Amino acid sequence: MSLTLDGAQADAPVPAPVQGYWGAVFGRLRRxxxxxxxxxxxxxxxxAALFAPWLAPASPFQTSMLNRLQPIGSPGYPLGSDELGRDxxxxxxxxxxxxxxxxxMPVINAFVIGSAIGIVAGFVGGRTNSVIMRVIxxxxxxxxxxxxxxxxxxxxxxxxxxLLSLTIVFIPPIARVxxxxxxxxxxxxxxxxxxASGARSLTIIRRHVLGNVLGPIxxxxxxxxxxxxxxxxxxxxxxxxARPPMPEWGLMLNTMRDAIYVNPWVAVxxxxxxxxxxxxxxxxxxxxxxxxxxxx
Amino acid sequence: MNNSLSLSRHDALDRGGKAQPLLRVRxxxxxxxxxxxxxxxxxxxxxxxxxxxxxVYKGETLGIVGESGCGKSTTARxxxxxxxxxxxxxxxxxxxxxxxxxxxxxxxxxxxQMVFQNSYASLNPRMSVEDSIAFGPQVHGVxxxxxxxxxxxxxxxxxxxxxxxxxxxxxxxxxxQRQRVNIARALALEPRxxxxxxxxxxxxxxxxxxxxxxLMDLKQEYGLTYLxxxxxxxxxxxxxxxxxxxxxxxxxxMGEVEALYRAPAHPYTRALLSAMPSMNPDQRTQQAPLxxxxxxxxxxxxxxxxxxxxxMVEDACRDAEPALEACGTAHQVACRRADEVMAGAVPxxxxxxxxxx
Amino acid sequence: MSLAAATSDPAAASQxxxxxxxDLTVHFRTPTRQVHAVNxxxxxxxxxxxxxxxxxxxxxxxxxxxxxxxxxxxRRSQISGRVSVDGQDVLAMSxxxxxxxxxxxxxxxxxxxxLAFDPVYTIGEQxxxxxxxxxxxxxxxxxxxxxxxxxxxxxxxxxxxxxxxxxxxxxxMSQRAMxxxxxxxxxxxxxxxEPTTALDATVQIQILLLLRDLQRELGMSVIFVTHDMGVAxxxxxxxxxxxxxxxxxxxxxxxxxxxxxxxxxxxxxASRASGAQRGQRLEAIPGAPPDLAELxxxxxxxxxxxxxxxxxxxxxPAARGLSDIHWAACCRLPA
Numbered sequence: 001m002s003l004t005l006d007g008a009q010a011d012a013p014v015p016a017p018v019q020g021y022w023g024a025v026f027g028r029l030r031r032x033x034x035x036x037x038x039x040x041x042x043x044x045x046x047x048a049a050l051f052a053p054w055l056a057p058a059s060p061f062q063t064s065m066l067n068r069l070q071p072i073g074s075p076g077y078p079l080g081s082d083e084l085g086r087d088x089x090x091x092x093x094x095x096x097x098x099x100x101x102x103x104x105m106p107v108i109n110a111f112v113i114g115s116a117i118g119i120v121a122g123f124v125g126g127r128t129n130s131v132i133m134r135v136i137x138x139x140x141x142x143x144x145x146x147x148x149x150x151x152x153x154x155x156x157x158x159x160x161x162x163l164l165s166l167t168i169v170f171i172p173p174i175a176r177v178x179x180x181x182x183x184x185x186x187x188x189x190x191x192x193x194x195x196a197s198g199a200r201s202l203t204i205i206r207r208h209v210l211g212n213v214l215g216p217i218x219x220x221x222x223x224x225x226x227x228x229x230x231x232x233x234x235x236x237x238x239x240x241x242a243r244p245p246m247p248e249w250g251l252m253l254n255t256m257r258d259a260i261y262v263n264p265w266v267a268v269x270x271x272x273x274x275x276x277x278x279x280x281x282x283x284x285x286x287x288x289x290x291x292x293x294x295x296x
Numbered sequence: 297m298n299n300s301l302s303l304s305r306h307d308a309l310d311r312g313g314k315a316q317p318l319l320r321v322r323x324x325x326x327x328x329x330x331x332x333x334x335x336x337x338x339x340x341x342x343x344x345x346x347x348x349x350x351x352v353y354k355g356e357t358l359g360i361v362g363e364s365g366c367g368k369s370t371t372a373r374x375x376x377x378x379x380x381x382x383x384x385x386x387x388x389x390x391x392x393x394x395x396x397x398x399x400x401x402x403x404x405x406x407x408x409q410m411v412f413q414n415s416y417a418s419l420n421p422r423m424s425v426e427d428s429i430a431f432g433p434q435v436h437g438v439x440x441x442x443x444x445x446x447x448x449x450x451x452x453x454x455x456x457x458x459x460x461x462x463x464x465x466x467x468x469x470x471x472x473q474r475q476r477v478n479i480a481r482a483l484a485l486e487p488r489x490x491x492x493x494x495x496x497x498x499x500x501x502x503x504x505x506x507x508x509x510x511l512m513d514l515k516q517e518y519g520l521t522y523l524x525x526x527x528x529x530x531x532x533x534x535x536x537x538x539x540x541x542x543x544x545x546x547x548x549x550m551g552e553v554e555a556l557y558r559a560p561a562h563p564y565t566r567a568l569l570s571a572m573p574s575m576n577p578d579q580r581t582q583q584a585p586l587x588x589x590x591x592x593x594x595x596x597x598x599x600x601x602x603x604x605x606x607x608m609v610e611d612a613c614r615d616a617e618p619a620l621e622a623c624g625t626a627h628q629v630a631c632r633r634a635d636e637v638m639a640g641a642v643p644x645x646x647x648x649x650x651x652x653x
Numbered sequence: 654m655s656l657a658a659a660t661s662d663p664a665a666a667s668q669x670x671x672x673x674x675x676d677l678t679v680h681f682r683t684p685t686r687q688v689h690a691v692n693x694x695x696x697x698x699x700x701x702x703x704x705x706x707x708x709x710x711x712x713x714x715x716x717x718x719x720x721x722x723x724x725x726x727x728r729r730s731q732i733s734g735r736v737s738v739d740g741q742d743v744l745a746m747s748x749x750x751x752x753x754x755x756x757x758x759x760x761x762x763x764x765x766x767x768l769a770f771d772p773v774y775t776i777g778e779q780x781x782x783x784x785x786x787x788x789x790x791x792x793x794x795x796x797x798x799x800x801x802x803x804x805x806x807x808x809x810x811x812x813x814x815x816x817x818x819x820x821x822x823x824x825x826m827s828q829r830a831m832x833x834x835x836x837x838x839x840x841x842x843x844x845x846x847e848p849t850t851a852l853d854a855t856v857q858i859q860i861l862l863l864l865r866d867l868q869r870e871l872g873m874s875v876i877f878v879t880h881d882m883g884v885a886x887x888x889x890x891x892x893x894x895x896x897x898x899x900x901x902x903x904x905x906x907x908x909x910x911x912x913x914x915x916x917x918x919x920x921x922x923a924s925r926a927s928g929a930q931r932g933q934r935l936e937a938i939p940g941a942p943p944d945l946a947e948l949x950x951x952x953x954x955x956x957x958x959x960x961x962x963x964x965x966x967x968x969x970p971a972a973r974g975l976s977d978i979h980w981a982a983c984c985r986l987p988a
């Protein structure tokens with residue numbers, strides 16, 4: 001039987017070279033200038049945080065009563081000094097470690113927990129879905145800032161507790177996104193086809209649902225990192241997160257706020273760092289979203 | 297159709313012999329509730345499939361035609377148990393499906409597979425073509441290597457060179473190529489019955505012809521039985537042995553394809569055939585056979601549900617719903633006035649539409 | 654093209670054609686590649702004529718139609734050539750002229766009627782509003798005109814239907830409403846982009862017959878885009894077959910359906926499922942349409958053509974006249 005006759009010719013125009021899905025995504029991301037710049041900036045800040053002990057010109061804890069509130073460009077203090085005479089550049093570099101950690105960790109935790117809740121709710125559907133989502137909605141009804149402050153306050157001040165409260169804050173929005181994406185995917189024909197081939201629910205979730213929903217949820221979660229950074233800094237600012245003398249951007253902003261009249265440029269530096277990192281994460285997540293749009 | 301080529305697997309699986317229908321459907325019904333009752337509101341229900349009986353014989357192609365809302369796609373999903381039927385009995389080669397002493401739904405799905413209309417949506421965008429095809433066999437316990445080999449063999453068989461296509465992703469393929477992959481995927485479980493739900497409708501005409509040829513070849517090679525759902529009467533006439541015409545969730549008419557196309561017995565079938573655009577510039581359609589749109593299957597009129605649009609309606613039609621009755625050899629119709637329709641009470645445009653050469 | 658249309662109506666022959674397209678090319682830029690959607694189309698349309706552009710997906714038929722109304726995304730598309738409608742140069746119009754042009758000189762109907770209407774206003778309000786804006790009449794006159802239009806497109810109980818919201822209309826009814834909207838400012842040219850493709854068979858024929866009647870009553874010119882030969886046969890005076898962004902054959906319906914000359918048109922006719930007997934293999938055209946980013950040299954159909962020779966690959970074949978109207982662009986035909 002010459003079944004291949006038509007088909008062999010049907011292949012005639014050979015389209016784009018074989019390239020995996022993620023290969024295509026990164027290819028497109030690389031060509032997006034905004035996402036590329038954001039990514040490079042974040043990478044540099046991350047590297048600075050990792051190699052802080054080697055990069056920082058001075059110790060972040062070394063105080064000097066004689067050299068308090070030096071302006072930018074003073075000898076020995078390239079970015080000035082704070083109210084206790086510590087080198088601001090060194091504190092910013094060391095602070096990146098803690099600030100990134102408390103910005104990113106809650107989102108990662110919430111991504112894992114929220115996705116699991118949302119995907120199960122979305123895939124099972126029906127009444128189970130309604131019950132889960134209504135509980136989630138109760139948390140969602142509070143403004144994020146209020147919820148974070150209330151939880152952190154109730155749990156008590158401290159780094160771990162502020163991480164925990166931020167995680168709880170971010171679970172509901174991620175679960176909602178996960179649920180809605182899963183509900184959409186669940187009704188697409190390829191899931192039906194998988195069911196029609198006799199696959200069980202867990203197999204379908206593992207092989208067909210996860211790959212298609214984690215991407216969009218991940219993009220959404222990246223956009224939350226900026227919010228998380230700001231909230232975490234806010235908690236530190238209020239004294240609910242990192243404790244002095246730990247270098248952390250939000251805390252630095254707090255302790256230097258009196259210096260704003262003396263040395264405004266130095267005082268706003270931690271704020272600018274928070275702003276830059278937030279913006280970069282947002283831009284990167286925007287770029288990722290358009291790069292992940294498979295349709296050409 | 298000559299099916300001497302059937303695979304040995306099918307011979308082993310064939311239990312009731314040629315005379316026993318491969319699939320027997322009785323009283324199939326599915327209503328969807330769109331507005332709940334209570335609080336002074338009347339419950340609104342869509343009568344998507346409303347008591348449908350038919351048999352699919354071994355080795356034949358049964359075509360199902362009808363307009364949107366006639367229940368043809370719902371029927372396909374009910375058969376695959378992708379939707380749960382409200383009522384109805386389905387018997388696969390003598391075994392009731394999903395009942396004691398019968399065949400399990402999972403067991404049935406090894407032998408019945410489906411190809412969907414939307415070739416893009418029915419493939420996982422994150423899976424390579426090879427993995428998509430190999431998924432079914434893997435679910436049923438075939439190991440990874442062997443299932444991949446089967447996938448590659450099937451790709452070659454549906455006319456896509458496995459060397460070039462196995463590692464492609466759906467978005468890198470054209471519509472026709474994707475539908476070939478979907479066919480290969482459906483065949484990977486070596487089914488006996490293939491449900492094709494508008495499988496060629498979204499394809500360009502020149503590609504549609506290629507895929508139809510492929511389907512004919514595969515049927516021969518594997519001794520398959522097809523349930524071919526389409527709104528395109530030309531395609532259904534070409535590929536089917538028997539045709540079932542559905543209207544608002546019910547079977548209006550069923551019979552051998554040539555007999556039915558030559559002398560339709562239901563006024564609706566007649567209208568459908570005359571509504572086909574003419575291919576003869578000298579004999580353009582002068583009058584639309586029906587006015588208005590096919591109604592929603594929500595508020596059904598009493599009696600025959602075609603009444604409101606029927607050109608031959610009489611009072612008696614509104615009193616009782618006509619049953620599906622024989623009107624010739626292997627030809628059944630649900631119309632009180634079928635005899636008059638067959639005799640040509642309503643003139644029907646000739647369907648043979650060879651161009652004037 | 655010198656071989657382009659004459660008209661079926663000799664009285665109108667003295668007037669210049671309503672639509673003249675010459676050497677139209679449209680390219681789309683994407684970040685990675687350039688898609689050659691239309692590659693040198695010459696077309697003209699007489700007043701009162703119905704022309705169908707027949708082609709498969711990616712043939713450039715819809716792009717050509719959209720160019721006539723300048724509906725393509727301006728920043729991503731590169732258009733060259735000349736497009737004139739009723740003596741106006743469409744490609745040179747300012748935004749203001751374009752607003753006047755759309756609706757009054759040319760208007761368009763689509764496959765998906767729901768997209769033409771705003772879901773939060775009634776159909777009547779929207780048609781009346783269009784009439785008021787374009788013709789500067791009062792709201793009352795606008796509503797009266799809307800009623801007139803609904804009767805024109807044979808919508809039963811028109812007065813009541815005007816008060817409906819778009820989602821309350823069935824598929825065929827909303828298609829009629831969209832035709833009414835398109836006709837609200839008495840356009841000279843109606844562009845129809847597969848308006849019956851999404852409809853059920855029994856509704857499709859009603860809409861086709863309605864368009865045929867309206868065209869005759871109003872004396873409009875119509876360009877109808879479809880992939881369905883049967884539909885083309887029902888509606889048109891003349892058919893132009895497009896493939897890979899070029900017109901490969903054009904002629905009167907009787908000529909083109911009755912005696913197609915280009916191998917692609919012949920292939921389309923032969924591969925129709927209705928033409929073959931059951932059990933016989935269909936004469937399918939092998940292969941797939943070319944990638945519009947990498948068009949082959951010469952005749953774009955050559956890779957799939959059973960009659961192709963080296964000559965076909967050398968250059969894009971010129972049009973060969975077969976009658977006063979009928980022509981095909983194929984090297985195998987006598988020049």
